[in-house]
Amino acid sequence: MKALVYDGPGQISWTDVPNPAILHPSDAIVRVDTTTICGTDLHILKGDVPAVHNGRILGHEGVGTVIELGQTVSNFTVGDRVIISCIKSCGHCTNCRIGLYSHCLGDEGESGIGWIFGHLIDGTQAEYVRVPYADNSLYKLPENVSDDQGVMLSDILPTGFEIGVKAGHVAPGDVVAVIGAGPVGLAAIATAGLYGAATIIAIDLDENRLDQALVFGATNTVVSGSPGWKAQVLALTDGAGVDVSIEAVGTPQTLTMALDLVRPGGHVANVGVHGQAVTLNMAELWIRNITISMGLVNASTTPMLLKLVAQDKIPASKLATHHFTFDQFLEAYDTFSRAAETKALKVILT
Numbered sequence: 001m002k003a004l005v006y007d008g009p010g011q012i013s014w015t016d017v018p019n020p021a022i023l024h025p026s027d028a029i030v031r032v033d034t035t036t037i038c039g040t041d042l043h044i045l046k047g048d049v050p051a052v053h054n055g056r057i058l059g060h061e062g063v064g065t066v067i068e069l070g071q072t073v074s075n076f077t078v079g080d081r082v083i084i085s086c087i088k089s090c091g092h093c094t095n096c097r098i099g100l101y102s103h104c105l106g107d108e109g110e111s112g113i114g115w116i117f118g119h120l121i122d123g124t125q126a127e128y129v130r131v132p133y134a135d136n137s138l139y140k141l142p143e144n145v146s147d148d149q150g151v152m153l154s155d156i157l158p159t160g161f162e163i164g165v166k167a168g169h170v171a172p173g174d175v176v177a178v179i180g181a182g183p184v185g186l187a188a189i190a191t192a193g194l195y196g197a198a199t200i201i202a203i204d205l206d207e208n209r210l211d212q213a214l215v216f217g218a219t220n221t222v223v224s225g226s227p228g229w230k231a232q233v234l235a236l237t238d239g240a241g242v243d244v245s246i247e248a249v250g251t252p253q254t255l256t257m258a259l260d261l262v263r264p265g266g267h268v269a270n271v272g273v274h275g276q277a278v279t280l281n282m283a284e285l286w287i288r289n290i291t292i293s294m295g296l297v298n299a300s301t302t303p304m305l306l307k308l309v310a311q312d313k314i315p316a317s318k319l320a321t322h323h324f325t326f327d328q329f330l331e332a333y334d335t336f337s338r339a340a341e342t343k344a345l346k347v348i349l350t
């Protein structure tokens with residue numbers, strides 16, 4: 001088969017590799033029908049995620065068709081259309097039992113595989129993929145949900161919701177700032193609205209992305225770093241600071257912005273992946289009673305989010321702005337990495 005292989009920082013190729021095979025009885029082999037590219041893939045390409053070794057097939061989002069099942073898989077049959085979760089988890093170990101799927105310990109031969117595809121095992125930017133622990137890592141796609149909608153449930157919708165909105169304790173009536181209106185930030189904006197946030201302020205450098213933020217439910221937009229940007233945000237809170245700020249970029253500068261905007265006693269939910277160490281002024285955060293949360297998505301809320309997508313309560317298909325075929329992978333990466341010029345949100349490959 002053909003797959004997108006990581007050959008070290010800045011180096012990827014669409015190349016021939018052996019087809020995946022069932023290695024454990026709980027595995028499934030899925031034909032990838034639709035996949036996409038994530039901000040995290042760009043971090044990997046930059047060399048920010050050293051655990052990804054040369055030769056690894058990238059990608060952790062996908063919708064596909066089950067073509068082969070290991071002996072113990074009981075929730076699926078060959079031919080099922082499925083969402084492939086970015087997290088694969090056994091569902092039985094001590095971490096899975098408390099919903100910490102991203103730290104699955106594995107209970108069947110493969111240990112420590114809770115991490116995203118493309119990290120410790122081969123990913124979805126390929127014609128076929130092996131999915132360990134298929135019963136807990138795949139979700140059946142209803143007929144009325146398209147591939148473009150379904151692929152947003154592999155990672156970005158659960159990430160924006162779980163690591164942004166839920167971990168940030170967004171509550172009805174809150175003022176929420178979302179820094180970074182990329183696909184993950186837009187997912188946080190859409191799901192913060194479902195939690196009853198009264199004011200949702202999108203902050204980005206890219207005016208196209210701020211326009212998109214309004215489509216996903218932002219009530220206000222602010223151009224990041226523009227003169228008076230902070231005063232503009234604080235004016236929307238009567239000067240008090242926002243209840244929750246969600247960082248969806250992954251830089252020390254934007255984390256500092258999130259910390260600066262939040263009111264005393266507020267929450268900062270850091271979603272972005274940081275490729276470098278960040279310094280925190282603990283004394284200043286202590287005196288203001290700030291809570292900071294962070295982490296890898298567990299994707300345990302995927303079934304709930306799938307229901308909302310199926311009812312069109314989350315405009316998932318609006319994230320799919322560009323379409324390519326698999327043999328155009330390198331062009332697709334180029335389009336996604338130049339999003340400010342191309343206006344790309346999610347680049348879909350079929």
Ligand code: NAD
Pocket residue numbers: 038039040043155156159163179180181182183184185203204205206209224225248249250253254271272273274295296297339
């Ligand atoms: P993206 O690169 O498409 O979007 C990032 C956005 O941030 C862009 O719109 C960009 O214009 C904006 N931005 C850059 N600098 C800024 C600044 N100074 N001020 C305001 N905005 C700024 O990425 P994405 O796919 O939306 O992902 C966002 C982040 O979430 C990435 O760091 C990604 O790795 C991370 N992520 C985390 C998890 C997790 O489990 N925690 C999962 C998936 C993705």
Ligand code: ZN
Pocket residue numbers: 089090091092093094095096097103104105106107
């Ligand atoms: Zn587990």
